[in-house]
Amino acid sequence: xxxxxxxxxxxxxxxxxxxxxxxxxxxxxxxxxxxxxxxxxxxxxxxxxxxxxxxxxxxxxxxxxxxxxxxxxxxxxxxxxxxxxxxxxxxxxxxxxxxxxxxxxxxxxxxxxxxxxxxxxxxxxxxxxxxxxxxxxxxxxxxxxxxxxxxxxxxxxxxxxxxxxxxxxxxxxxxxxxxxxxxxxxxxxxxxxxxxxxxxxxxxxxxxxxxxxxxxxxxxxxxxxxxxxxxxxxxxxxxxxxxxxxxxxxxxxxxxxxxxxxxxxxxxxxxxxxxxxxxxxxxxxxxxxxxxxxxxxxxxxxxxxxxxxxxxxxxxxxxxxxxxxxxxxxxxxxxxxxxxxxxxxxxxxxxxxxxxxxxxxxxxxxxxxxxxxxxxxxxxxxxxxxxxxxxxxxxxxxxxxxxxxxxxxx
Numbered sequence: 017x018x019x020x021x022x023x024x025x026x027x028x029x030x031x032x033x034x035x036x037x038x039x040x041x042x043x044x045x046x047x048x049x050x051x052x053x054x055x056x057x058x059x060x061x062x063x064x065x066x067x068x069x070x071x072x073x074x075x076x077x078x079x080x081x082x083x084x085x086x087x088x089x090x091x092x093x094x095x096x097x098x099x100x101x102x103x104x105x106x107x108x109x110x111x112x113x114x115x116x117x118x119x120x121x122x123x124x125x126x127x128x129x130x131x132x133x134x135x136x137x138x139x140x141x142x143x144x145x146x147x148x149x150x151x152x153x154x155x156x157x158x159x160x161x162x163x164x165x166x167x168x169x170x171x172x173x174x175x176x177x178x179x180x181x182x183x184x185x186x187x188x189x190x191x192x193x194x195x196x197x198x199x200x201x202x203x204x205x206x207x208x209x210x211x212x213x214x215x216x217x218x219x220x221x222x223x224x225x226x227x228x229x230x231x232x233x234x235x236x237x238x239x240x241x242x243x244x245x246x247x248x249x250x251x252x253x254x255x256x257x258x259x260x261x262x263x264x265x266x267x268x269x270x271x272x273x274x275x276x277x278x279x280x281x282x283x284x285x286x287x288x289x290x291x292x293x294x295x296x297x298x299x300x301x302x303x304x305x306x307x308x309x310x311x312x313x314x315x316x317x318x319x320x321x322x323x324x325x326x327x328x329x330x331x332x333x334x335x336x337x338x339x340x341x342x343x344x345x346x347x348x349x350x351x352x353x354x355x356x357x358x359x360x361x362x363x364x365x366x367x368x369x370x371x372x373x374x375x376x377x378x379x380x381x382x383x384x385x386x387x388x389x390x391x392x393x394x395x396x397x398x399x400x401x402x403x404x405x406x407x408x409x410x411x412x413x414x415x416x417x418x419x420x421x422x423x424x425x426x
Contacts, residue, residue: 017167018109018153024078024169028222028293029068030261031115031284034061035088036097039126039135046127055339056286057332058088063325064290065101067311076107077294079168081176083261083282084115084224089123090191092136095146103149112147113176114162115224115262116195119143122187137186150176155211158204165208168220171299173212175205177223179240193237195225195262197246205246209253218426220302221250221258227279230267231373233410238263250277256424257302259293266291266306266376268419278424280304287336288375289329302424306376336374341367348400361393366404373411376419380412 033056040046042059050058057064072080080102087094095118102110117123119138126135140162144151151157155165161178168174178201181192197205212219221227227243227250229235240246249255255277264284271277283291290309295302311328319325341363348359365388372378380388388394398405413419 017169019078019169021078021169022171023296023298025297026079026081026168026295027072027077028081028083028259028280028282028295029285030083030224030282031085031264031286032061032065032082032098033058033085033088033117033284033286034065034094034098035091036094037062038093038097039091041128043128044130045132049125049127049132053339055288055336056088056284057335058286060325060328061286062097062101063315063319064286064309064311064328065098066104067314067319068285068290068292068309069102069104070314071309071311072108073104073106079109079111079174080105081111081174081222081259082113083222083259084113084180085117085261085284086112086115087118087121087138089125090118090121090138091124091126092138092142092146093126095138095143099146099149110147110150111166111174111176111222112150113222113224114143114178114180116180116182116191116193119162119180119182120185120187121182121191122189123191139186156204156208158201160200160204161198163201163204165212167217169297171216171218172297173208173215173217173219175208175212175219175221177201177205177221179223179225194241195223195237196241197223198242199245202242202245202249206249206253209249209255213253219253219255221255223258223260224262226260226262226281227258227277228269228272230263230265230269230279230281231410233407247275247277251275256426265374266419267373268304268376268417268422270417270422278422280422282306283374283376285309288332288371290332291375300426304422304424306420308375333371336371337367340370344397344401351400358393358396361391362397365391365393365397366408369408369411378411378413378419380414382414385412385414 157164163178165175179195258279266283345363
């Protein structure tokens with residue numbers, strides 16, 4: 017059992033995508049990788065995570081759960097660096113589960129000058145060894161995957177699933193985006209849920225891929241392939257809460273179609289505003305609140321001399337907005353080099369709406385939508401790129417539903 021407290025807190029982060037500094041020299045090849053990393057920060061995650069640990073040692077959550085994609089592309093050295101950073105936790109248990117980029121990822125690389133080189137990948141055996149403290153004291157481990165369960169406190173059981181496809185040996189191909197629990201792991205999961213029920217424990221599931229589709233248009237390869245079977249177990253054993261990642265967006269889905277489960281997806285820690293979840297636990301209730309990490313108070317004197325680190329949220333936001341809008345803006349300027357102001361506004365609209373979805377602040381009124389749709393930049397955007405209209409509409413939320421906080425009652 018992690019803690020005997022009846023009212024502890026735990027935190028959730030996801031998709032840290034750490035690449036260790038030992039794997040690059042800040043050279044041309046790495047700079048190019050940063051440019052094509054879809055808004056991820058690759059330069060400063062060691063500093064960001066180290067300062068996050070400082071905050072954890074100050075605030076002392078009972079546990080931190082990481083919902084996969086710990087590494088950028090499955091570099092063994094990156095996983096070892098992550099474990100070393102979090103080994104400095106003093107009163108907090110680290111629980112890590114793998115994402116689709118972590119195990120036998122054929123994209124694992126190191127970067128020197130203008131070249132990329134293969135680097136050591138992470139096998140399931142290496143994973144268990146690197147994160148042995150996560151598995152220490154567990155209730156059960158699934159023999160056929162990297163899933164495990166651990167009792168959190170006298171009232172809750174945490175079940176960390178392995179939802180990833182990966183090969184049985186080192187790979188030379190891209191990581192699979194899709195995920196699946198698989199029949200053997202589902203059988204193990206059922207045993208855990210049954211045991212938890214017998215012990216009067218409420219089970220919470222954690223996985224990398226999603227239980228529900230969190231965007232009506234963009235959901236292929238994000239929802240686990242065997243979600244129907246997983247949902248049935250959630251219904252049978254009254255699982256009220258699932259945490260996941262993978263889509264890099266902050267989103268909360270309430271119970272669906274007679275399934276009692278709320279799913280909370282945590283945005284990527286290496287993008288947007290470094291979101292993380294804080295969950296306050298009591299015997300019959302969980303209170304979830306999304307927070308945004310500000311590492312400024314935890315910077316060392318040396319780090320305070322780095323402008324990027326002292327303005328890190330702005331840096332991350334600009335990275336993400338640039339990644340979202342660059343292709344569109346460049347394409348438009350080739351057509352009309354003189355239309356810079358209008359093209360900038362198009363990029364601002366596309367990037368801004370997408371960014372708000374990723375940070376879970378995508379609420380908009382019908383009046384705001386009408387005003388947006390009437391603007392010349394929006395009209396040009398959807399005329400030149402008709403498919404963007406449906407995509408942008410899928411990102412709005414006109415309801416009162418919150419993606420930042422929720423209370424789960426038992």
